[in-house]
Structure formats: structure tokens, C-alpha cells
Amino acid sequence: MNFELTYRRFSERSILVEWPQEISEIILKDVLFYKNSLLSKHSESIVQVNNAYNSILVIYNHTIDNVNDEILTLKAHYIDRKVVKKEVTKLFKIPVCYDEEYGLDLVAISEEKKMSISEIIKRHSQSIYTVYFIGFLPGFLYLGGLDEQLHFPRKKSPRLQIKKGTVAIGGEQTGIYPNASPGGWNIIGNSPIDLFLPKKKEPCFAKSGDKIKFVAVSRLEYDDIALKVKQGLYTIESEVIDD
């Protein structure tokens, strides 16, 4: 299926390609397919392709002299898009401790929604989330797939400091803070894993298109995993999925 895409110059060295304005997995798949197809072409002039929900930014290594020519080339490539090497998609199981010690806003969400804390945890940890892209902070995963019953508005005034590993809900989204940061999302738990390791070749374990599932762990299990992470002995449980 071919989408109706719009192409426009973004900066002197980049062109923005946009899909229809909606968030969907079908669009994400096409975004990633086209992106990988462009990258596998080994074009000398395209240095990088970044993606978000429904757009890619094609960055060139030189000023684009004739935008219309480049756009025609990109359009032709979209029609002929193909990927030589299929990307492996993985499902990662992320341990989360939802104890009240970490889940600072669970009581407030529970009271507001008239839903028990255990029901909130159950719903949050049973969904399978899609990683749309990584942004906001290094290693911050933009996840789609939050249970509608758990949608909850951001806090009016953000907290000045949110702990590393915090799992939170902001509007229709859920996410994990890879490092301590200010933040306005509602805190429901904490994960002991590292989401961003700058010294590693692949600093983040997940990429656009991968899947995430949260697994509730006790405080004891949390401490055990945290220790293993510190010693470099913890591997995030994952499986290859075929989609």
C-alpha cells in the first residue's frame, strides 16, 4: 500500500517527508520501511535519516541546490522502496517495581479513576507497547499502546526532579525516564534497568519498531536486578518476533 506523502525542504541540507497526520502502526511500518530502504541504497549524499511517528527527515551532506530534483528522486524511491536486509524486531520484557515507594502517583490515579491500584498495575503490565522512536532524552522510548483506561493528564506543575528509571503516564503515553530529569508525567513505578549507556556501540537496547512489555516485580526482585545491572550481569529478557 502506498500512502500519499508530502515532501518539502526543511533546512538547507534536509528534506522532510510526511505521512498522513495520525499515529498508527501501519504508518510506522511504512515509515521504517522507506527509511531503511533509503539507508540501504548507500547513497553518498544522504548522511542520515531520522524518523518520528509519521515523518522522516532526510539529511544530506551538502546544501541541496535543486530541491525539486531531490524530491523527485525521493518520490521515485518511495514507489520502488525495498529492503535488502530485513530488520529483526524484538519484544523486550522490562521489569518494573510498582510498590508505592516508587509509584508516587498511584494512589492519586486510583482515586481519580475509581480503579484499584492492582487493576492499574495489571492493565499497565499486560499491554504490548510499540517503540515508535527515541527522543526527548537520550534513550527515552516513545511508546504506543497504553490502555485507554489508563490515559491520565499530565501534572499541572512538573516535578523538578524525577528519578532515573521512573515509569510514568502522561496523557495517552507511558514511558521510562532513562536519567533523572524534570518531568510532568504521573509516576507509577520504577525500573532498575539502564536505558541509555553512552559507552556501548548500541547505546540503547531497543529501536523504532521493537516491542516492550512491562513485568511487575517485587521490591526484593528489584534490588536483585539492580545489583546485577550494576555488576554488568543483567541481560534484558527478549525474544525475536515475526510480524
Add this chain to the structure above:
Amino acid sequence: MIEVLKAGLYDTIQDLGRMSYQEFGVPISGVMDRYSATLANSILGNSSHAAVLESVIVGPHLKFNQETAICISGADMNVTLNNLELKTNAVYQVEAGDVLKFGTCSYGCRSYVAVLGGFQTEIQMGSRSMYKGVTAIYKLNKGDILPILKTDNFTGNSFSSVKIDKSHFQVQEFEVLKGPEFEKLDEIEKQKLFNTTFSISKDSNRMAYQFDEILDNSLQDIITSLVLPGTVQLTPSGKLIVLMRDCQITGGYPRVLQLTEKSINKLVQQFIGCKIAFKCLK
């Protein structure tokens, strides 16, 4: 090596930045004014990728513990070497024990110190550019040690400085392209973008420049999409934000304008309170 005797307002080591890691949410970073930093490196004979020291408004005091050569470009911060005044855009030989002190800023606001071969601080993801959470330190502090290369065949001072075009520091009109959401603005809002004189607000830094003026804004937020340094966003409260080198890779505010690379290099030499305007390129 070089020792930081006294830190300035916000000194960092920067090169041309970190490409290829945006897929992990890592900003590009790098020198704010590429024109001036590249000038310092090229006068010294360095590669344009050599890491330089960037300072803003108030620079540091540095002690050299080995010989090298330096060149200072960008803002003129009345720098002295052993209390002798230095010219910008000139090469100076430095001996072990020499002390370099930044003074008050007479024009521009970002200054670049290049050393022979470039600063040799840690490389993370292919770049020495300092950024919180990526490099071990994100700005220089008193007592920090900056490694540099050993040099033995330096030919001496140049005694002359390269003349530069001062308009780089004096421009008030900045060339922009229309951003992806520009056409969604109504005619009055479009005109206001180009007819308003904007004052750079105190909340301006390596991540973004902001302005005090408030515009009418009828636009809805967009589905989080891609941004670059130089992207001008219009917030729901009507404030304009120009994203800078340390910006995130995505954003949800409408992108109304995009600064040209030249305009970014010039805007970062303008400080809090300066008045600026945008001029649309065809």
C-alpha cells in the same frame, strides 16, 4: 595538558558534533558558532573537526603545563597571555607555565580557543562535544585537566591576525526558510513573524534561544515530529523558540521557521536583551 584555574560562565569542549546517534535520542551538539570555531582551527592549521573550547560572555582562566600554539576566534573577550593582550584570529605560541585569562567581552558573546591538534578530552559516540548524560562532565570546573597533544616542531608566532568580517557579530536580521507549519498560520500571524522585533530572553542557552514577545497563535500542536538546530517553534502561549545545537531531535510545537546555517552561527553571537528580526529567504 591545560589546567582550569577558574571556570567561566559556561565553558565546554566542542567539536562539530555527534551525527548518527539521533536514533537513540542523542542531540547533535557541537560548537554553537561553526563559522568562528572553524576559523580558529583553520588559522592554526587544524582539521575543522578538532575540538575547541567554547565560552560564553565570561571565559575561564587557564594554565598551560606544556607548550603548544593557540588561536582565539569568535567574540572578543580581551584575552591576555601572562597579562599581555592577545588579538583574535592570530596564532600565538604558548610555553609551559603560561596563564591565559579571559577579560570582559567587547563584541559577540561566544569565544573559541583552538590548540594545536585540538583538545584531547574523552570521545563519546564519535565526538568530544560535552553534553549532560553523554560525557562524564558537561561543563568545565575549576581544577579540571584538559589533555592536549605534544608538539615539537612549531614554527613560531604569526605576528599578524586574519581580518574578519565584523558584520558576523553585528547583524540584526536573520535569514530563515519557511517551516513545515508556516502555511497554517493566518496572514496576520505570518506578517507578525517578519514585522516584529524580538528580544532575546534570559532563558536562552545551548539548547534553545527564547524571546520575550508574545504572538497570537491559532495553531494546534502537531503530532511529535522532527526538528533540527535552527528550527523555530511557536508554543501554545505564543512564544517563539529557536532550537540550538543541544536541542532534542523531536518536538510537538508547530515549526514555523527554519534558520539557515549562517543565521544560526550569527544568532549565537547575540546575547540576552539583543533585538533581532527574521527575514524570509525565497
